[in-house]
Amino acid sequence: MQFSKLDDIGALCRELPKGDSRAAEAAAARQQVLTKPPGSLGRLEQLAIWLARWQGRDRPRLDRVAINVFAGNHGIAARGVSAYPAEVTVQMVANFSAGGAAINQLAKLTGAKLAVEAIELSRPTRDFTTAVAMDEDDFLRAFNLGFRSVPEGCDLVAVGEMGIANTTVAAALCTALLGGGAARWAGRGTGVDDGGLARKCAVIEEAVAFHRGILADPLRVAAAMGGRELAAIAGCVLAARIRGVPVLLDGFVTTSAVLPLARLADDTLDHCRAGHVSAEAGHRALLAALKLDPLLDLGMRLGEASGAATAILLLQAALACHNGMASFAEAGVSNRE
């Protein structure tokens, strides 16, 4: 599948597969007979049932887990909105290749396969305060790249990003699509000072004013005010849905990347869970707007899928219990009186 216009994405979002209710019900029934009070594993039970629904298996598996990280560069970085210089994007991609970043360690720990896609880093998007960040073709190229990135036979995909200045992009998307003003969504990202934060808010307000004519169209907003790595994340998440692959979302930028999809239909993100809530200012409010309840709340704010990768461990715990525990009958344990 290849998208050649924005409307095709919107049309697909309105007729997505709903998951396998039979597998979910069988998994829920199994949870009732395992040797524990019903419900006592809390979200670990719900996660097993959720994996069952989207994998279409009452005994889900996590043998092949993909961590897909997309990297992009941003014209807006030239406006002094980040604590780090723009060249760090390409340097961190090299660090990913060399195995030195946090996500490399977490991929190794979880047994997941890490894939990093650096998308045209030498050609930053345009400064979105005075132009569209990407024209439609540019956006679709990145979206299609993400759409093709879900490996065949994959059991789960954790998605994340790298891109200096992209928390400004994320906050701009939230301001454009959810309202409330830039100050509600802009945070300190990698650690800007008060001046940097003020500049972030200012460029976001400029951008929303400049693009005011398209704010009702989520995909045009994603192209005009987004970034290539965000477009690729959206493509990846949509492909996972079609292919029966559950998704763990990373932090603020990743969640903002799928916000346009969520504005196209109510159930677009039902196959996704938020791996964590980031310390980045706007993430908690964004998750609440999307009705996503994060699995972890550890004050992480690194991106590069680090929060989603950490949450893979919780899914492994959920399935270890779901698939490995004995039933009351098997163990000869008395059930409730």
Add this chain to the structure above:
Amino acid sequence: MQFSKLDDIGALCRELPKGDSRAAEAAAARQQVLTKPPGSLGRLEQLAIWLARWQGRDRPRLDRVAINVFAGNHGIAARGVSAYPAEVTVQMVANFSAGGAAINQLAKLTGAKLAVEAIELSRPTRDFTTAVAMDEDDFLRAFNLGFRSVPEGCDLVAVGEMGIANTTVAAALCTALLGGGAARWAGRGTGVDDGGLARKCAVIEEAVAFHRGILADPLRVAAAMGGRELAAIAGCVLAARIRGVPVLLDGFVTTSAVLPLARLADDTLDHCRAGHVSAEAGHRALLAALKLDPLLDLGMRLGEASGAATAILLLQAALACHNGMASFAEAGVSNRE
């Protein structure tokens, strides 16, 4: 070491080792130069530094992790305070031996060594509404058993329990030592109905009234209103401190078991972290009283160290990053401008 009177425990709690500040500082310094914005791994950074302090190693390790589960039976179970019959304690211990319980799966997943100590299950403690649950010797025997349970050369111990009716015991300890009335601390445990919950509150109020003369003495309260598995947990946690072994606490019952230690001196639990906050009603308030900020909040309420074991995964993630990441200098990544 062997305790032959309660006062010896109190004396030890007032002169505990403080951890290795040099190792903690070296670990904190390392976190500053790894390829990420400082602080961006949030609690994963703090956990690595905490492990460094209590292991006395700037590069901590989790090669040998112990999960110690203690089981006990309770006279108070005869008062209709649990949804399950008392024989489930011994049946679940058999399930642990056979490998069918949740904790077996989590131990396998984390690579930890599970040890289950069933403490005199055929001899329940006394009904604490009309007598002391344990006399001093009985309490010390269980405490000493726990004290001996930390394996030589162990890098971390996760502690938990099994014992039908022991959320009533836990709530009684909290009511006795923290006040606020039984209704503040009693919850539904494995799932009692409204009548069972009312009975729990009633027996706790009876017990606190019966033992009103000793409420200022935390260890006498632990003997009079506690349980053998709780005494063993307290012994295990204290031994870990002496041996330089950090501890992950499980849920409400486990935390209530170390509450008496925390009442003896301010820093007794500094080598402990709360693996999770349980769905059991009183746990969140108990953690707040102990200034313990839980690592996970997943609505779990199973006990048997399941929450602590799940949190081991987060410590593994913390150390994977701490020990495996490249520094800015090693990776050739530009630091902040």
